[in-house]
Amino acid sequence: MAKKISILIVDDEDSVRDSLYNWFMEDGYRVECAENAKKALIILESDTFDIILADIKMPGMDGLEMLRRIKLLKSDSIVIMMTAFATVDTAVQALKDGAFDYVTKPFDPDDLSHLIRNASKQIALVEENKTLKQKVVSLENVDDLIGKSEAMIKVLKDIESVAQSNSSVVITGESGTGKELVARAIHSNSPRKFFPLVSVHCGALTEGLLESELFGHEKGAFTGAMYNRKGRFEMADNGTIFLDEIATISTKMQIDLLRVLESKCFVRVGGNKEISSDFRVICATNKDLKSMVEKGTFREDLYYRLNVVNIYVPPLRERIEDIPLLVDYFIRKYCASMNKQAVTIDPVALKRIEEFSFPGNVRELENMIERAIVVGNGKKISLKDLPIDKTVISNSIESLEELEKIHIIQILNKYNWNISRTAKALKVDRVTLYNKISKYGFKPVD
Amino acid sequence: MDLHNIILISFGYFEEDFIQSIAETVIHEFNLPVNVREGHLDLSEFYDAGRRQYNGTKLLTEVDSLYALDGNKTLGLFSVDLFIPILTYIFGQAFLNGRSGIASFYRLSNERYGINTDNKLIHDRFQKEVVHELGHTFGLVHCYNSTCVMRASTYVEDIDQKTVNLCPRCRKEISSILI
Numbered sequence: 001m002a003k004k005i006s007i008l009i010v011d012d013e014d015s016v017r018d019s020l021y022n023w024f025m026e027d028g029y030r031v032e033c034a035e036n037a038k039k040a041l042i043i044l045e046s047d048t049f050d051i052i053l054a055d056i057k058m059p060g061m062d063g064l065e066m067l068r069r070i071k072l073l074k075s076d077s078i079v080i081m082m083t084a085f086a087t088v089d090t091a092v093q094a095l096k097d098g099a100f101d102y103v104t105k106p107f108d109p110d111d112l113s114h115l116i117r118n119a120s121k122q123i124a125l126v127e128e129n130k131t132l133k134q135k136v137v138s139l140e141n142v143d144d145l146i147g148k149s150e151a152m153i154k155v156l157k158d159i160e161s162v163a164q165s166n167s168s169v170v171i172t173g174e175s176g177t178g179k180e181l182v183a184r185a186i187h188s189n190s191p192r193k194f195f196p197l198v199s200v201h202c203g204a205l206t207e208g209l210l211e212s213e214l215f216g217h218e219k220g221a222f223t224g225a226m227y228n229r230k231g232r233f234e235m236a237d238n239g240t241i242f243l244d245e246i247a248t249i250s251t252k253m254q255i256d257l258l259r260v261l262e263s264k265c266f267v268r269v270g271g272n273k274e275i276s277s278d279f280r281v282i283c284a285t286n287k288d289l290k291s292m293v294e295k296g297t298f299r300e301d302l303y304y305r306l307n308v309v310n311i312y313v314p315p316l317r318e319r320i321e322d323i324p325l326l327v328d329y330f331i332r333k334y335c336a337s338m339n340k341q342a343v344t345i346d347p348v349a350l351k352r353i354e355e356f357s358f359p360g361n362v363r364e365l366e367n368m369i370e371r372a373i374v375v376g377n378g379k380k381i382s383l384k385d386l387p388i389d390k391t392v393i394s395n396s397i398e399s400l401e402e403l404e405k406i407h408i409i410q411i412l413n414k415y416n417w418n419i420s421r422t423a424k425a426l427k428v429d430r431v432t433l434y435n436k437i438s439k440y441g442f443k444p445v446d
Numbered sequence: 447m448d449l450h451n452i453i454l455i456s457f458g459y460f461e462e463d464f465i466q467s468i469a470e471t472v473i474h475e476f477n478l479p480v481n482v483r484e485g486h487l488d489l490s491e492f493y494d495a496g497r498r499q500y501n502g503t504k505l506l507t508e509v510d511s512l513y514a515l516d517g518n519k520t521l522g523l524f525s526v527d528l529f530i531p532i533l534t535y536i537f538g539q540a541f542l543n544g545r546s547g548i549a550s551f552y553r554l555s556n557e558r559y560g561i562n563t564d565n566k567l568i569h570d571r572f573q574k575e576v577v578h579e580l581g582h583t584f585g586l587v588h589c590y591n592s593t594c595v596m597r598a599s600t601y602v603e604d605i606d607q608k609t610v611n612l613c614p615r616c617r618k619e620i621s622s623i624l625i
Contacts, residue, residue, distance in 0.1 A: 026587055
């Protein structure tokens with residue numbers, strides 16, 4: 001059953017209030033009346049109405065002033081202004097101040113019905129929009145940030161605490177740890193989520209190109225600039241700009257950036273018209289900005305302007321317990337994208353992955369799993385599908401027994417458990433090999 | 447609710463057959479005895495010279511105070527052009543869940559719209575308007591069912607689209623009130 005529409009009637013004339021009250025009650029609406037603007041505002045402090053029908057000419061505060069105050073209280077209020085003394089000026093002013101419509105008394109019953117119907121449709125659309133937006137938010141949360149380790153839980157908590165504010169954020173962490181994902185998560189959980197998140201990879205561009213990329217340029221600003229171009233700051237208006245590899249920008253760019261961050265105004269390259277843009281800044285770097293400030297290679301004022309909040313994203317080796325979750329995630333991701341049946345991973349292969357140092361972090365792990373699915377037999381990822389160099393052993397392994405165990409299983413898998421060939425490669429006899437298999441509890445992979 | 451009768455009071459001239467057929471329709475819809483009476487009001491007191499119409503709100507209040515009785519539903523029948531301050535005209539008005547209402551056939555006539563007279567149509571429209579306003583006195587609000595007599599009508603064409611009958615939902619509501 002549809003929610004009952006509620007209407008507040010604001011008019012100094014008793015007969016108007018009574019007529020409208022009876023009229024709307026017959027439509028089954030919830031109706032209340034106020035004889036002046038002040039009383040109406042008092043009512044609105046503690047109650048909300050879908051539609052406010054208000055006279056313009058009233059003693060004391062007039063309807064237009066009341067409209068402005070109502071809009072300050074609740075900007076999406078539907079306020080219909082009515083008057084017996086219609087002028088173009090007041091109509092225009094009312095609509096400019098945010099009135100939904102403007103009607104002249106007395107009105108045709110059909111016109112009144114249409115007015116309320118249109119307002120009801122608007123209310124329904126706004127509600128539907130809110131519901132849809134909530135659904136969008138639930139799709140763009142932090143699902144891509146996989147992990148149950150203490151370190152990742154901290155990252156998620158940091159995102160949650162910083163998302164709602166407008167504060168600048170610097171995300172630090174090694175390459176491939178997911179800094180951009182963190183930036184996306186911050187943006188998609190912020191009030192700016194319905195506006196763009198504009199990314200700029202500062203490290204990939206020369207100074208000149210970066211300047212044009214950030215500020216835009218006017219036609220003819222330089223050779224090849226055939227048309228005007230909007231810069232990233234402009235594109236990020238009301239949204240967020242993500243500056244990746246912020247530590248790579250030149251000293252001149254640091255000065256320009258500081259100026260823009262402080263004034264939120266800038267000029268396109270080759271232009272002279274000042275443009276303003278309201279954006280939030282998130283930066284990322286794998287460098288130690290504080291050290292760079294101490295060495296004089298990064299401006300201190302810019303550092304403090306950017307680093308209001310710092311989020312550290314740990315390397316994969318500091319959250320080994322997240323590796324199985326990540327592996328499972330990437331297996332599902334790539335099997336789906338390659339239209340393959342879901343594969344599993346051999347426990348030995350998984351163990352090997354957990355022992356690997358991953359200098360490229362999550363990005364390297366993702367690459368590894370994708371490759372394994374492509375080259376694998378389609379059912380189970382095994383050790384032979386992984387490009388992990390057998391000489392690259394995790395620093396965590398110190399005992400000879402562990403080393404022997406790993407080496408034997410690698411060779412067994414390499415030769416598909418052919419005992420003769422494995423023994424020959426290991427330079428031991430078959431009996432010794434069988435003894436080792438029994439000792440370590442090795443079993444062939446299906 | 448302990449109701450005895452519905453009273454239809456005519457203010458001005460109405461043909462007897464016209465009133466009787468309306469009474470029969472009301473009996474059928476509300477399953478209550480209907481009394482028909484003549485009423486007398488100096489309508490000039492309710493006339494608005496600026497608008498050249500009669501104030502429906504004031505007429506309703508007057509009918510309610512002079513003619514309405516607890517335990518009955520009273521409907522004043524008029525042939526004059528009615529208005530309420532906020533609207534250009536009304537077909538009728540009633541106190542929602544109250545004792546009385548009013549209805550006029552003035553705006554129901556085809557002649558007002560430059561179309562050939564159709565007495566049967568005026569009769570049908572007026573019956574619907576009477577049942578509609580009485581429905582309000584029983585607490586019924588406007589219905590979304592396109593054929594229900596309680597559907598809101600702002601033009602005579604809207605009245606022609608609906609029937610004179612209450613829809614099952616509205617009828618059920620009336621029945622529960624009358625138990």
